[in-house]
Amino acid sequence: MRMFHGTGGFQERNIMKKSSKKPLESVVFPMVALPPGEENGMRPADLHQPFIIGLLKTAIGEIPRVSSALSGRDRWGAIKARWDVGRMHYTVDPGLYALGTPDENSPVLVSANYKMSFDRLRRALPGRDAWILVLNTGGINVWCAAGKGTFGTQELVRRMEFCNLSKVLNHRRLILPQLSAPGVASHKVKKFSGFEVVYGPIRAEDLPSFLDSGMKATPAMRIKTFPFRERLVLVPVELVEAMKIYLLILPVLLFLGGLGGPGGFWYNVVHAGFFAAVAVLSAIVAGAVLTPILLPWLPGRAFALKGTWMGGLTAASLVAFLLPGSHTTGGLMELVGWCLLAPAVAAYLGMNFTGASTYTSLSGVKKEMRWAVPMEIGAAVIGLGLWITSRFVA
């Protein structure tokens, strides 16, 4: 979804206006649809959003002011988003905001309209005056939006023009987060708007020292690491997403556990069904919690392999429960079944963590999936077959 493709966005539109009598809508920016929620045209930011602390009078009208101090409401919103509650609708209005009391010499910082991105930016700048230009990325964070192209050259140039940004400044420079670079072509921004793009540090926390050192980033500011804390905060979303599927299959597991077996249906549900429910839950914890947390220390590079180790650990603990009954054919089948099922589930969830990680390439993910997906499906199908069969074999 890359934009422009060598054609000139704004220049193109101006030429079209002069030379073409066709309806403008069909020829303006044909590459990318209009931003979500703004299909009928861009709107100024709502001045009554709860985090706005006042208005700043400027040559282009009143600009909403925000503080670098986050409120309890802002923090609670971030916690909810981390737990996948309303995460896809956690937004601020796109547009121009004033942090502190910026003037015509103040820096312009560009961000996405995912509220967590916006909040982390302003939180990093206590006591500073700056303009914050929020792009419409459909409520998606900077890096993901840049990858999709919604945090892109076109949206940036259009938003600047819509907000009349140049009229409040006596400089022509924008500071963008480095991780927006997959979507923004700095030389094209310059060409279309006259504004110079400076890529700031990856982490908002590094912005004060970046600004104070005359906009020089240290090499460490330019490297995206994936430390323990960053992996940890991603775990709840992984877990919640997996639990949504778990709750759907839970009745099926309990029902299958009730079939066959030594006692009546409900007796079996309570015993074998409950065991199956706990076993799958353990495999989910292995793949969606332990694998992300222990990521750098798990052997192998493929995420499915890393998940398999943790699933193996789950299988080992299940074996401890099942070993006493494994002298019968049914008991052995059940044991082998779970030794296949648990690693399959954990490997799949481990593989899914590639999307949240900060260093996996698409080529690599595709290569990994070519062997991992068939193995996960195979192990899951055979494992499930063995477990179900074991319910009917003595």
Add this chain to the structure above:
Amino acid sequence: MEDLIYLKNVVTLKLDQEKCVGCGMCLVVCPHAVLAMNDGHAQIEKKDACMECGACAQNCPTEAITVQAGVGCAAAVINSALGRQGNCCC
């Protein structure tokens, strides 16, 4: 902290040194320090560290860099294989 490395020998990143004008933008935008400057030209130094985000190619004024850019996300690959909307978890 040591940068994490994913699978080896899979990355599609290519640099045409003939086209490179040595502006250094690719070094600035790369989040994994894949590129380095050598004798006034960029060169690929740590290819396996590349995550194919496409930032370097997007910001290269002379189109000296090519990469099959995309998001390394298994869920997105599955969704597109199944013809479903929605790219990834983000």
